[in-house]
Amino acid sequence: EDQVTQSPEALRLQEGESSSLNCSYTVSGLRGLFWYRQDPGKGPEFLFTLYSAGEEKEKERLKATLTKKESFLHITAPKPEDSATYLCAVGGFKTSYDKVIFGPGTSLSVIP
Amino acid sequence: DSGVTQTPKHLITATGQRVTLRCSPRSGDLSVYWYQQSLDQGLQFLIQYYNGEERAKGNILERFSAQQFPDLHSELNLSSLELGDSALYFCASSRGGITDTQYFGPGTRLTVL
Numbered sequence: 001e002d003q004v005t006q007s008p009e010a011l012r013l014q015e016g017e018s019s020s021l022n023c024s025y026t027v028s029g030l031r032g033l034f035w036y037r038q039d040p041g042k043g044p045e046f047l048f049t050l051y052s053a054g055e056e057k058e059k060e061r062l063k064a065t066l067t068k069k070e071s072f073l074h075i076t077a078p079k080p081e082d083s084a085t086y087l088c089a090v091g092g093f094k095t096s097y098d099k100v101i102f103g104p105g106t107s108l109s110v111i112p
Numbered sequence: 113d114s115g116v117t118q119t120p121k122h123l124i125t126a127t128g129q130r131v132t133l134r135c136s137p138r139s140g141d142l143s144v145y146w147y148q149q150s151l152d153q154g155l156q157f158l159i160q161y162y163n164g165e166e167r168a169k170g171n172i173l174e175r176f177s178a179q180q181f182p183d184l185h186s187e188l189n190l191s192s193l194e195l196g197d198s199a200l201y202f203c204a205s206s207r208g209g210i211t212d213t214q215y216f217g218p219g220t221r222l223t224v225l
Binding site (some may be wrong): 031032034036042043044045046051087089090091092096098099100101102103104105 | 114116126137145146147154155156157160166168200202204209213214215216217218219221
């Protein structure tokens with residue numbers, strides 16, 4: 001079954017305490033993996049797209065990496081404004097060329 | 113501001129009723145996607161349109177339907193509403209297909225009483 005899981009479900013960090021969020025997927029023939037940030041009651045905000053294993057992308061305190069079965073979102077020295085739910089999604093795969101599946105998200109809280 | 117607009121922001125209606133949600137994509141974007149987000153289900157892909165044609169279907173119920181018009185705006189029609197249809201409905205748009213960045217609108221919060 002095509003599936004996306006994320007761990008942990010929730011993460012509480014002290015300001016400046018680096019950590020990583022995990023996104024695992026079981027789809028085959030992946031065309032793209034996406035990371036989004038979502039604040040409560042708002043639409044997801046795009047962060048990164050990764051297309052192939054070994055690819056890495058960075059933006060400010062965030063760095064996303066991709067392997068054949070999972071992706072990591074590394075957060076370096078987080079600040080309280082990084083508190084949000086982080087969603088990963090996979091798009092386009094063997095069983096459905098144009099579908100998107102979102103993971104359940106990781107809720108991140110950064111404490112000052 | 114993503115450039116994607118959705119109306120209305122809030123909608124309160126009764127079971128059995130029918131509602132229409134509207135989405136205007138970013139200028140230049142040809143694809144429109146509809147998603148449902150509820151507390152227990154997360155973000156669920158419903159349907160995608162590309163330049164007026166249906167491109168992909170996700171977990172969309174038969175009571176729901178969508179279309180994309182020649183000016184590229186899209187409407188999501190929800191009928192015979194049930195309590196469980198209460199959720200946030202998001203529209204997103206992208207330049208082309210599934211590997212292009214999707215930009216999400218602010219959402220429509222639907223409450224079915």
